[in-house]
Amino acid sequence: MWKTVLILVFTLIIVPLIAFYFDDPLSSLQERTLFKLGKLYVVTALLCFIVSSLSRNYSQVDKLWSIMPLAYAWIAAYESAWEMRIVLMAVLVSIWGIRLTYNFSRRGGYSWKFWTGEEDYRWAILRKKPEFQAPWKWMLFNFFFISFYQMGLILLMTLPIVKSMQGKPMTLWDILLALLIAGFVLIETIADQQQWNYQKEKYRRINNEEALTGMYALGFTHTGLWAKVRHPNYAAEQAVWVAFYFFSVLASGHWINWSMVGCLLLLVLFKASSDFSEEITAGKYPAYQSYQKRVPRFFPKLIKKTTAPSLAKEEK
Numbered sequence: 001m002w003k004t005v006l007i008l009v010f011t012l013i014i015v016p017l018i019a020f021y022f023d024d025p026l027s028s029l030q031e032r033t034l035f036k037l038g039k040l041y042v043v044t045a046l047l048c049f050i051v052s053s054l055s056r057n058y059s060q061v062d063k064l065w066s067i068m069p070l071a072y073a074w075i076a077a078y079e080s081a082w083e084m085r086i087v088l089m090a091v092l093v094s095i096w097g098i099r100l101t102y103n104f105s106r107r108g109g110y111s112w113k114f115w116t117g118e119e120d121y122r123w124a125i126l127r128k129k130p131e132f133q134a135p136w137k138w139m140l141f142n143f144f145f146i147s148f149y150q151m152g153l154i155l156l157m158t159l160p161i162v163k164s165m166q167g168k169p170m171t172l173w174d175i176l177l178a179l180l181i182a183g184f185v186l187i188e189t190i191a192d193q194q195q196w197n198y199q200k201e202k203y204r205r206i207n208n209e210e211a212l213t214g215m216y217a218l219g220f221t222h223t224g225l226w227a228k229v230r231h232p233n234y235a236a237e238q239a240v241w242v243a244f245y246f247f248s249v250l251a252s253g254h255w256i257n258w259s260m261v262g263c264l265l266l267l268v269l270f271k272a273s274s275d276f277s278e279e280i281t282a283g284k285y286p287a288y289q290s291y292q293k294r295v296p297r298f299f300p301k302l303i304k305k306t307t308a309p310s311l312a313k314e315e316k
Contacts, residue, residue: 023257033079033162037072041155049147055115058123061150066100069093072158080165089161092181103192156262157241160248163259167251181243188236194224219285228300234270235298241266
């Protein structure tokens with residue numbers, strides 16, 4: 001835990017100081033745009049806290065995770081007077097957001113009663129931990145981390161679009177970067193679909209009281225892209241926003257700039273999130289520890305060891 005805290009402090013304080021030292025000062029357009037995006041962030045974070053506290057459904061930020069970046073991106077596009085690079089970035093964010101919104105929706109994340117919908121199972125597990133038994137502790141956690149930190153991260157992820165305003169002219173590198181991001185979105189789409197297909201068939205069998213045989217005996221997705229890395233969707237999601245940052249590099253000419261904080265914090269979040277998810281999954285499925293030893297978390301192995309343990313026996 002303390003390691004994560006130190007990384008967060010370094011990312012939130014040291015990295016911005018270094019970046020500002022090497023970076024150019026904000027333009028008046030960037031300052032004005034940041035102020036507008038900041039006001040929108042504060043309002044939505046407060047609403048998430050209020051709605052989640054009243055409804056006791058703590059996935060309000062999850063519902064906005066794929067939507068708010070679109071709002072931030074198109075506000076920036078409007079403020080930039082529709083600069084070509086900024087519009088391209090907003091289109092890419094829209095493609096990413098529409099896909100993720102659809103995936104969250106089909107899992108029951110949205111409802112006409114907007115305060116309801118499926119809650120991320122990890123929040124319920126986290127609430128049961130001893131350190132959150134006191135209601136005031138959970139309330140503070142909801143306020144600072146779930147509502148304001150996570151909503152702030154969503155804003156920080158999209159800040160390269162603000163840094164790219166009034167930047168250098170577009171080049172072929174911008175197009176190549178856009179294609180790279182589109183490729184990562186495609187990988188994420190395939191990974192989510194493979195997981196959806198697996199879980200849908202698994203629960204169909206459970207509901208029909210059919211035996212879980214073959215690959216369904218293990219209980220977790222482990223084929224397709226999931227045979228290459230344990231979290232292909234998480235890996236692609238992080239890659240999207242790291243690549244998105246490089247638009248600001250092309251626009252400013254600075255490899256290090258203040259808009260890098262968002263993608264760095266996202267990497268920290270996904271490391272912690274995957275740790276927590278794997279702890280839960282390993283407790284539910286005996287074969288998961290073998291899967292962890294055989295398959296890397298985010299980065300596929302370039303050289304496959306022939307002596308790696310197989311899950312084939314456990315699938316029988």
